[in-house]
Amino acid sequence: HQHLLGIEGLSPLEIGSLLDLAEEQIAVSRQIEKKKQTLRGRTQINLFFEASTRTQSSFELAGKRLGADVMNMAVSSSSVKKGETLIDTAMTLNAMRPDILVVRHHAAGAVELLAQKVECSVINAGDGAHEHPTQALLDALTIRRHKGRLDGLTVAICGDIRHSRVARSNILLLMGMGARIRLIAPSTLLPSNIECYGAEVFNDMRTGLKDADVVMMLRLQRERMTAAYVPSIREYFRYYGLDEEKLALAKPDALVMHPGPMNRGVEIDPLVADGPQSVIREQVEMGVAVRMAVLEALAQHLPNSTQT
Ligand code: CP
Numbered sequence: 115h116q117h118l119l120g121i122e123g124l125s126p127l128e129i130g131s132l133l134d135l136a137e138e139q140i141a142v143s144r145q146i147e148k149k150k151q152t153l154r155g156r157t158q159i160n161l162f163f164e165a166s167t168r169t170q171s172s173f174e175l176a177g178k179r180l181g182a183d184v185m186n187m188a189v190s191s192s193s194v195k196k197g198e199t200l201i202d203t204a205m206t207l208n209a210m211r212p213d214i215l216v217v218r219h220h221a222a223g224a225v226e227l228l229a230q231k232v233e234c235s236v237i238n239a240g241d242g243a244h245e246h247p248t249q250a251l252l253d254a255l256t257i258r259r260h261k262g263r264l265d266g267l268t269v270a271i272c273g274d275i276r277h278s279r280v281a282r283s284n285i286l287l288l289m290g291m292g293a294r295i296r297l298i299a300p301s302t303l304l305p306s307n308i309e310c311y312g313a314e315v316f317n318d319m320r321t322g323l324k325d326a327d328v329v330m331m332l333r334l335q336r337e338r339m340t341a342a343y344v345p346s347i348r349e350y351f352r353y354y355g356l357d358e359e360k361l362a363l364a365k366p367d368a369l370v371m372h373p374g375p376m377n378r379g380v381e382i383d384p385l386v387a388d389g390p391q392s393v394i395r396e397q398v399e400m401g402v403a404v405r406m407a408v409l410e411a412l413a414q415h416l417p418n419s420t421q422t
Contacts, residue, residue: 116415117229117236118408120245121286129254129287136255136400136407142179143402152410153182156213161187161203162239163194163219168374168398169239169248173216176405180413182214200224201231208232213416214409217241222279235412243277243305243338249373250283252404254291256397257328260369265292270323270364271313272298273332273354273381276305277339280373281332285311298322300345300354303334319353319360326364330371331356331382347380357383361391369393 121129141147158177162170170186177184187207194203200219207215214235217225222242229236240246258264269288275281275297285295295313297304308315316322323329336344351357361370370382370392378384387394 115412117238118247118412119226119229119236119238121247121250121283121290122245124247124287124290126290126292129251129291132251132404132407132411133255133258135411136251136404137259139403139406139410140400143176143399143406145179149179149181150406151181153177153180153213153413156182156413156416157211158182158184158214158216158409159187159207159212160184160216160239161189161207162217163189163200163224164240166218166239168401169218169246170216172398172401173237173239173248173405173409175402176409177214179402180406180409182409185212200228204228204232208234214412235416237408237412240279242279243282244279245283245286246279246373247283248401248405248408249280250287251408252397252400253280253284253330253371253373254287255400255404256371256393257369259396259400260393261327264288267293267327268296268325269293269328269330270296270298270326271330271332272319272322272356274303274334275299275308275332276303277335278332284330285313289313296322296326298354302345319356320363323360323363326368328369328371329356329361329364330373331376332373333375333377334380351380351383355379355381355383356386358385358389361386367391371397374398 160173174184212234216237216239218239219241222244225238225241271281297313298316372394
């Protein structure tokens, strides 16, 4: 592939190979082994039209640990503020001949549109409620390192599924790899085409969490909601917030995950977020290794690549 636009379109074999490659990058990502030079002489531009802490910084570190020249485009102080369009911005950057563009945008499909206009490789770092493929890969790597496998596991994805690109990419990846997916949310926070997902759907945490191997919490994305249906925080936490009592319904060794940023006390109790079953910080750490793997895999398809 020239681009990574989504989990959709990747085969289970390709996903498994990316996870294996990410596993090999962990020592370098942790700086136990020295920096690699796979991307030496290559230019990576991070173009984020939406806020990010984890994704942008881990893509920057991943590129640097592979020897790339990495530039972070500061969108908030760019000519986007003067009305330049997404495509004009991308064509302008394209004219400077980068090798890889890492793009986050608030509109679903915007990254794919951009990929059709530029000559370099494009990585989707999150487009609206559509996909966030590297998040699903780092989640899968974290799960696989703890459970030794993905197939046969029961993964409960809970909360604001309607607005979540993380949920969509995770459903595609984990179901493709043989996991059972349960989606737990109030009906207002489920996508309208929920039956297309092929997952089991629950409105009640108590039934949905029973015997789950993994509990993946999602942020309530209030910025994407119209005021009319933003739930009351106190009520939301009572019914859908993960606290110790609800977590006790899952398997005793169930992993607690959250892609971040977390709303403590809204979808997750701080005691659980910081508790012994939480792998939330490890997810962040795996983000660097996974993004190194994706960059390295795409680098093999860049023109004039010396890779085999
Ligand atoms: N999980 C995630 O994408 O976090 P950021 O929005 O901070 O990048």
